Amino acid sequence: MAATLGAAFYALYHVLIPFLLGCAIAYIANPMVSYFEVRGLRREVTVIGLYTAIIVAAVMLAGTGFDIAMAELAELQADLPYYVEKLKGLRQALHARISQPLPVLGRTVQWDVHWDAKLSAASLLERVQDLPSYLLGVVPILSLLLLVPFISFFLMVDGPRSIGRMIQSCPSRYVEQVLHLISEIDTSLGNYLRGLIVIAAAITVTSFIGLLALGVDQALAIALLSGLSSFVPYLGAIVGALVGGLMAAFQFGTAAAGLKVVALFIGIRLADEFLLQPYIARHSVHLHPLVFLFTFMVGGEMFGFIGLLFAVPAACVIKALTGVLWAWYSSEARLQVPDSFDASVVPYT
Amino acid sequence: MLKVLTRVFFDPALQKKKGFLRSLLLFKDLKDQELGVLAHALHSRTYHMGETLFMEGDIGRALFILESGKVDLSRRDGSGKERRIYPVEPGGFFGEMALLEQLPRTASAIAAERSHVYLLYRSKLDALLHDHPRIGASIMRHLAELLSARLRQSDAAVSGSLERA
Numbered sequence: 001m002a003a004t005l006g007a008a009f010y011a012l013y014h015v016l017i018p019f020l021l022g023c024a025i026a027y028i029a030n031p032m033v034s035y036f037e038v039r040g041l042r043r044e045v046t047v048i049g050l051y052t053a054i055i056v057a058a059v060m061l062a063g064t065g066f067d068i069a070m071a072e073l074a075e076l077q078a079d080l081p082y083y084v085e086k087l088k089g090l091r092q093a094l095h096a097r098i099s100q101p102l103p104v105l106g107r108t109v110q111w112d113v114h115w116d117a118k119l120s121a122a123s124l125l126e127r128v129q130d131l132p133s134y135l136l137g138v139v140p141i142l143s144l145l146l147l148v149p150f151i152s153f154f155l156m157v158d159g160p161r162s163i164g165r166m167i168q169s170c171p172s173r174y175v176e177q178v179l180h181l182i183s184e185i186d187t188s189l190g191n192y193l194r195g196l197i198v199i200a201a202a203i204t205v206t207s208f209i210g211l212l213a214l215g216v217d218q219a220l221a222i223a224l225l226s227g228l229s230s231f232v233p234y235l236g237a238i239v240g241a242l243v244g245g246l247m248a249a250f251q252f253g254t255a256a257a258g259l260k261v262v263a264l265f266i267g268i269r270l271a272d273e274f275l276l277q278p279y280i281a282r283h284s285v286h287l288h289p290l291v292f293l294f295t296f297m298v299g300g301e302m303f304g305f306i307g308l309l310f311a312v313p314a315a316c317v318i319k320a321l322t323g324v325l326w327a328w329y330s331s332e333a334r335l336q337v338p339d340s341f342d343a344s345v346v347p348y349t
Numbered sequence: 350m351l352k353v354l355t356r357v358f359f360d361p362a363l364q365k366k367k368g369f370l371r372s373l374l375l376f377k378d379l380k381d382q383e384l385g386v387l388a389h390a391l392h393s394r395t396y397h398m399g400e401t402l403f404m405e406g407d408i409g410r411a412l413f414i415l416e417s418g419k420v421d422l423s424r425r426d427g428s429g430k431e432r433r434i435y436p437v438e439p440g441g442f443f444g445e446m447a448l449l450e451q452l453p454r455t456a457s458a459i460a461a462e463r464s465h466v467y468l469l470y471r472s473k474l475d476a477l478l479h480d481h482p483r484i485g486a487s488i489m490r491h492l493a494e495l496l497s498a499r500l501r502q503s504d505a506a507v508s509g510s511l512e513r514a
Contacts, residue, residue, distance in 0.1 A: 038385035042360045160389075167392055172400040175468065176410045179392060183472040 017306055022151030028193050047156045068220050083250050177328055184320035189313055200227045203236045210264040216248045232308045241265035378487045386481055390473040395465050402458035409447030409454045411468045415439055418464025422456045448474055
């Protein structure tokens with residue numbers, strides 16, 4: 001049964017991706033909707049209000065973000081020949097240094113980087129002809145961008161009603177067990193997913209401010225890359241340190257500048273570990289680091305990047321499921337004696 | 350106009366649910382917004398006549414609050430026969446010990462007619478105690494008062510039967 005379900009999921013996972021992402025977004029946003037719902041507002045009204053606010057904020061942010069992105073793009077375009085020259089110089093220096101003790105390596109490896117503006121323009125024109133195929137490649141991403149909010153809208157509106165329907169349809173005697181399972185999954189998964197969002201936002205903002213303070217070019221792009229990568233635990237700081245460090249080293253021409261960026265991301269990682277994690281992970285999932293690693297490897301191998309994103313949530317669900325099933329089995333089979341308060345000594349007064 | 354806007358923006362089902370919860374002794378000290386939080390934490394289910402809510406010996410994990418209908422609590426006697434010990438009427442609650450300890454249920458609960466029940470699951474109460482301490486503490490205080498009253502009653506009953514003996 002489980003194997004059949006697993007095989008069906010594997011076969012259909014491309015179709016299921018928007019639904020999984022929609023579920024994740026609806027689930028993460030649920031406390032926000034609940035905040036207004038407990039104050040008496042209809043769920044539908046709250047969700048429509050939330051979507052309107054997000055669209056307005058996105059339009060406003062897109063304007064500012066677009067300006068910054070365009071400025072960074074123009075800056076990159078202007079600086080690219082300079083970076084290539086730098087790279088060329090660096091490689092030539094490395095070549096000279098390596099050729100003396102290892103002449104074979106110096107002869108066999110192509111060390112020169114050529115930057116010819118005319119050649120690059122011609123190559124660029126050739127690339128422009130391939131633009132329609134690039135645009136077609138963007139279609140699945142655009143469809144995801146439209147489909148995921150559409151799905152999450154309906155899931156958000158439906159909200160706890162779907163759990164209510166599940167409780168109503170399960171055999172009456174097992175309602176408590178089903179609630180137990182839902183509660184266990186909610187406790188570990190909810191805190192984990194919401195924690196990820198907080199951490200990603202914190203890493204994006206702090207790294208953007210830090211990179212700006214250090215005067216590193218492409219600060220927004222590096223900060224966004226680092227923030228997005230942090231959805232895979234531990235990856236955000238590594239990506240930020242690597243990309244930001246290289247960018248700073250090239251920009252300022254010194255290794256010290258790169259090391260400053262690396263130090264910034266180490267600081268961000270430590271702050272995340274000691275300031276955010278204790279608060280976020282307090283009620284979150286507790287998985288052994290090796291189990292974390294194993295789930296990432298399995299998720300990545302089977303479903304690529306999406307597999308990396310959903311590896312830990314899937315492990316949370318499996319852990320909760322096995323925990324609840326074991327507790328249920330052990331109580332039914334009387335394998336465990338439940339803890340009880342020893343009230344045999346002091347009489348009631 | 351105001352009525353129409355209220356109907357469009359506010360949920361009448363939640364108001365009804367809050368009104369019912371307000372009428373219960375267990376939640377009598379809660380404010381309107383706190384009742385909203387509590388109502389959100391409750392699950393609900395409709396049981397048809399004859400359906401089992403839980404069996405004696407099951408591990409208890411939730412408090413049941415009867416909104417409508419009727420539920421019979423029964424217990425097996427020495428010969429293993431089910432004996433009805435108490436009929437729960439609308440507004441009554443049962444299974445409250447599950448909020449304090451996860452021990453086997455001491456009675457079975459079966460719907461005597463079509464009944465609508467709210468369930469307060471133990472971990473939801475834990476979450477209320479953590480996130481909304483005033484709500485959690487108020488429920489726990491009333492629960493403690495209720496258990497204390499029941500203990501006094503059983504104490505008096507035991508003393509009475511000892512005196513008669």
